[in-house]
Each structure stands twice: as structure tokens, then as C-alpha cells.
Amino acid sequence: MSGTSVDGLDLCYSAFTKTEHNVWNFEILKTETYAYPEEWEDKLLNSINATATELMELNSDYGFYLGEQVQKFIRENSIQQVDVVASQGHTVFHQPQKRFTTQIGDGRAIKIVTDIPVVYDFRSQDVLLGGNGAPLVPIGDQLLFPEYDACLNMGGFSNISLSFKGKRIAFDICPVNIVQNHYAEKLNKKFDSNGDLARSGNVNVEILETLNNLEFYKITGPKSLGREWVVKEVFPLLDQMKTEDALATVAEHSAEKIAEVFRFYHLKNVLVTGGGAYNTHLISKIREKTETNVIIPDPVLVDFKEALIFAFMGVLRIKNEINVLSSATGSSTDHCTGILL
Ligand SMILES: Nc1ncnc2c1ncn2[C@@H]1O[C@H](COP(=O)(O)OP(=O)(O)OP(=O)(O)O)[C@@H](O)[C@H]1O
Numbered sequence: 001m002s003g004t005s006v007d008g009l010d011l012c013y014s015a016f017t018k019t020e021h022n023v024w025n026f027e028i029l030k031t032e033t034y035a036y037p038e039e040w041e042d043k044l045l046n047s048i049n050a051t052a053t054e055l056m057e058l059n060s061d062y063g064f065y066l067g068e069q070v071q072k073f074i075r076e077n078s079i080q081q082v083d084v085v086a087s088q089g090h091t092v093f094h095q096p097q098k099r100f101t102t103q104i105g106d107g108r109a110i111k112i113v114t115d116i117p118v119v120y121d122f123r124s125q126d127v128l129l130g131g132n133g134a135p136l137v138p139i140g141d142q143l144l145f146p147e148y149d150a151c152l153n154m155g156g157f158s159n160i161s162l163s164f165k166g167k168r169i170a171f172d173i174c175p176v177n178i179v180q181n182h183y184a185e186k187l188n189k190k191f192d193s194n195g196d197l198a199r200s201g202n203v204n205v206e207i208l209e210t211l212n213n214l215e216f217y218k219i220t221g222p223k224s225l226g227r228e229w230v231v232k233e234v235f236p237l238l239d240q241m242k243t244e245d246a247l248a249t250v251a252e253h254s255a256e257k258i259a260e261v262f263r264f265y266h267l268k269n270v271l272v273t274g275g276g277a278y279n280t281h282l283i284s285k286i287r288e289k290t291e292t293n294v295i296i297p298d299p300v301l302v303d304f305k306e307a308l309i310f311a312f313m314g315v316l317r318i319k320n321e322i323n324v325l326s327s328a329t330g331s332s333t334d335h336c337t338g339i340l341l
């Protein structure tokens with residue numbers, strides 16, 4: 001799994017079993033994040049500006065790179081048995097309205113290097129079926145974490161999946177780390193560790209009110225946010241303020257929007273993962289605003305839940321079982337996705 005922040009490659013070696021009552025269980029056996037060398041960080045960040053031929057080359061090169069990282073992971077952890085390698089690749093273009101989504105990292109190269117069955121290209125089929133090609137993790141939330149009312153992930157943006165009127169629904173809630181990192185960088189920090197900078201600032205109530213009432217929050221149903229929205233709607237409001245106050249205000253905003261969703265759906269217990277789960281300031285703000293039991297699991301799960309679920313989707317693919325929920329992506333039907341080699 002390679003996320004939007006391009007900090008590294010998450011590898012998760014896991015085992016899945018299905019009980020006679022059709023309940024899935026998982027075990028995370030080994031995990032590793034291999035930080036990208038600067039060369040790869042640059043290549044991935046610049047990939048959106050590549051020419052068509054450069055992108056083709058990158059697709060092959062990155063596929064071989066992924067294969068080599070998998071080999072290294074297997075070797076360093078003395079892993080004996082691997083049934084399948086599931087790879088999300090790295091998203092470069094994502095335009096579901098135009099029926100395409102591009103994840104680079106050719107699965108055939110992974111197969112050539114590792115000689116292990118590979119599943120890749122998880123998103124294209126969904127887009128061709130009229131879906132958004134994302135989010136895909138709700139199938140894993142539903143089958144691997146049924147004991148929680150909802151699963152919240154706090155990465156660049158916060159997104160949630162929950163069961164509502166018998167269906168698994170999912171949507172982006174609000175920006176989290178994408179905004180916090182931007183302002184933390186102005187104070188020469190990579191991110192606002194534990195929310196300490198936000199804690200030291202003052203909330204600007206007027207700007208908070210404007211943020212809370214942005215048009216996006218009036219949309220109901222499946223919806224998603226992107227960097228462009230943040231640049232257009234959020235930064236101009238916060239740029240007027242002292243950096244610590246901007247951080248305090250956006251933390252208050254994110255906490256309020258997340259708590260609003262918890263209250264609206266009467267959620268009793270929510271599993272919280274993604275780097276934002278380490279932001280103690282944000283978490284205590286959310287807890288102040290709801291009765292919901294906010295559950296932060298072991299750091300391994302906080303950091304590797306998405307990789308774990310892609311591995312699970314790979315397993316469902318080799319068993320020819322449904323691994324995408326149309327209720328989450330908007331596609332015309334539930335389906336079994338991924339190219340299996
Ligand atoms: N101790 C911490 N305190 C506050 N924030 C933290 C802490 N540790 C990590 N983070 C935040 O988490 C981010 C990394 O989280 P994560 O890996 O989930 O993001 P991502 O890869 O951008 O996610 P996604 O692709 O799901 O959007 C960091 O950039 C930082 O903002």
C-alpha cells in the first residue's frame with residue numbers, strides 16, 4: 001500500500017481464516033514501512049506531470065521496485081509461505097467521471113521478481129462499472145471489524161464507513177492532516193506532533209463558523225474531498241491567522257465535523273486508525289464533543305489497517321468472492337475486482 005502522503009511503502013503480512021459460521025478472522029504477522037528513497041519520492045510526486053511514455057516507463061520501473069521491496073520484506077522477516085501478493089500500486093490519476101483511474105506499479109513485474117501469485121489493479125473495474133473506484137476498504141471494515149459501529153480513518157482527510165439501514169455506506173468527512181501538515185511546515189515541523197502546536201493556539205470563532213458552514217458539509221450521501229478543495233476553500237481562510245491559531249482552529253473544525261457524524265448516526269463505538277489517531281489533542285476534542293466510545297487500537301493496526309484490507313481483498317479475489325461494495329463506491333453492482341496473475 002502506498003498512500004497519498006508518499007512517505008513510504010506499507011507492507012503487511014497477514015493471515016485470514018473463515019469460520020464455519022462464515023466469519024472472517026485475521027492475524028497481522030509482520031509489518032514494515034519502507035521509507036521511499038528521495039529518488040522514488042520525487043518520481044511519485046512528479047508522476048502527474050509525466051508524459052505518456054514516461055508514465056509507461058514509470059509503471060514498469062515501479063512494478064519492479066515493488067517486487068524487490070516484497071522480496072526484501074520476505075527475506076528480512078524470514079517469511080516462509082506467501083499465497084498471494086496484493087498491491088494497490090500508487091494512484092497517479094483518478095477521474096472516475098471519465099471512467100479511468102491509474103495506479104502505477106505493473107503487477108506483472110511484481111510476479112516476475114517474486115514468482116508469487118499477484119493481485120493488482122483493484123480500482124479500474126469499479127470505475128468501469130460506474131463507481132468512484134474508492135473507497136474500497138469498507139468491505140474489510142464490514143467483514144473484519146463487525147464489532148464496531150463504524151471505522152474512521154484519519155489520514156490526509158478523515159473518512160468513515162458505517163452500517164446504515166442495512167447497507168455499508170462511506171464518505172469523506174473533513175480535512176485532517178493535509179491542513180495540519182501544511183501549517184506545521186510553516187513552523188519547520190513535518191507535522192503537529194500530538195497536536196501540541198494546535199493546543200498552544202487560540203481558536204478563531206468567526207473563521208471556525210465559516211469553515212463549519214462550507215458548501216461541502218451540506219451535501220449528503222457519498223462524497224469525497226481532494227487537495228484542490230483545500231487550496232480553494234480552506235487555506236485562504238486560515239492564511240489570515242497566526243500559524244498556531246490556524247492549527248487550533250482547524251483542529252476544532254475537524255473535531256466538530258467528526259463528532260457531528262458520530263452524533264448524527266448515533267454511533268456507540270468507533271475504531272479510529274490512520275496517523276491522526278496519534279493526535280491526542282484532536283482525539284480529546286472529539287471525545288469532549290460526543291458520547292461515542294472512540295477506540296484507538298494497537299499502533300500496528302493504526303498504521304497498517306489499509307494495507308491489511310488490501311491483502312484481504314487479494315484473498316477474496318483468489319476465492320472469487322465479492323471484494324467491492326457498490327454501496328460504498330456507487331458502482332452498478334457489488335463485484336470481485338483485481339487482476340490475478
Ligand atoms: N504523533 C502524531 N501526532 C499528530 N499527528 C501525527 C502523529 N503521527 C502521525 N501523525 C499524522 O499522520 C500523518 C500520517 O498518517 P497516514 O499515514 O494515515 O496519512 P496518509 O498516508 O496521508 O493517509 P491517506 O493516504 O489515508 O490519506 C502524518 O503526516 C501526520 O500528519
Ligand SMILES: CC(=O)N[C@H]1[C@@H]2OC[C@@H](O2)[C@@H](O)[C@@H]1O[C@H](C)C(=O)O
Pocket residue numbers: 003004091094101133134135136137138155306
Ligand atoms: C483513488 C485512491 O487512490 N483513493 C485512495 C486515497 O487515499 C485515501 C482515500 O483517497 C481513499 O479514497 C483511497 O484509498 C483507500 C485506502 C480506499 O480505497 O479505501
